[in-house]
Amino acid sequence: QQQVKQSPQSLIVQKGGISIINCAYENTAFDYFPWYQQFPGKGPALLIAIRPDVSEKKEGRFTISFNKSAKQFSLHIMDSQPGDSATYFCAASSDTGRRALTFGSGTRLQVQP
Amino acid sequence: NAGVTQTPKFQVLKTGQSMTLQCAQDMNHNSMYWYRQDPGMGLRLIYYSASEGTTDKGEVPNGYNVSRLNKREFSLRLESAAPSQTSVYFCASSVTFKGNEQFFGPGTRLTVL
Numbered sequence: 001q002q003q004v005k006q007s008p009q010s011l012i013v014q015k016g017g018i019s020i021i022n023c024a025y026e027n028t029a030f031d032y033f034p035w036y037q038q039f040p041g042k043g044p045a046l047l048i049a050i051r052p053d054v055s056e057k058k059e060g061r062f063t064i065s066f067n068k069s070a071k072q073f074s075l076h077i078m079d080s081q082p083g084d085s086a087t088y089f090c091a092a093s094s095d096t097g098r099r100a101l102t103f104g105s106g107t108r109l110q111v112q113p
Numbered sequence: 114n115a116g117v118t119q120t121p122k123f124q125v126l127k128t129g130q131s132m133t134l135q136c137a138q139d140m141n142h143n144s145m146y147w148y149r150q151d152p153g154m155g156l157r158l159i160y161y162s163a164s165e166g167t168t169d170k171g172e173v174p175n176g177y178n179v180s181r182l183n184k185r186e187f188s189l190r191l192e193s194a195a196p197s198q199t200s201v202y203f204c205a206s207s208v209t210f211k212g213n214e215q216f217f218g219p220g221t222r223l224t225v226l
Contacts, residue, residue, distance in 0.1 A: 046215070
């Protein structure tokens with residue numbers, strides 16, 4: 001049972017455009033929602049994370065929007081650059097339920113120059 | 114600091130052979146994890162160790178065993194490799210188990226013929 005559903009599977013954006021990746025979760029006990037970035041041949045690295053007490057978190061060009069009632073969260077990359085081309089994973093975990101991170105299936109982003 | 118290191122980087126096995134994947138971290142983290150990454154399926158948790166001396170099954174533990182040798186080291190063993198275990202394996206660590214950034218190693222690409 002996939003508890004975190006991620007879309008789209010792949011995304012092509014022009015340089016300077018906005019990249020949007022969406023995730024939906026099922027387990028209402030989830031209370032930590034990170035996004036990881038992975039370049040080819042490397043391990044994933046934390047990009048940005050949010051907890052459900054806020055609806056939005058921004059770090060530079062990267063923003064997480066969180067909708068608790070809809071059980072959805074999304075990553076927005078503003079002014080997308082070719083260096084942002086990577087695979088992005090959303091994830092979720094529950095502190096109270098002692099559940100480790102559950103990852104989405106990933107989105108391969110390609111930013112064209 | 115080297116962060117999280119994994120050996121080997123690449124490995125080819127024949128069906129039925131056994132091998133151990135090694136992982137070490139130098140960040141004094143309490144929690145360590147083993148994931149496998151397959152195309153279109155994101156990262157799936159195999160086993161984790163919330164703290165030294167404890168190990169727990171993740172989402173896909175069948176066919177694997179783990180050992181938390183000490184605080185630094187967490188190994189993954191395949192007793193009798195199968196082609197379905199062809200994958201990229203990542204080790205990760207975090208300060209504690211709950212809601213903290215996980216730091217990933219560079220991965221081991223395993224092929225089972």
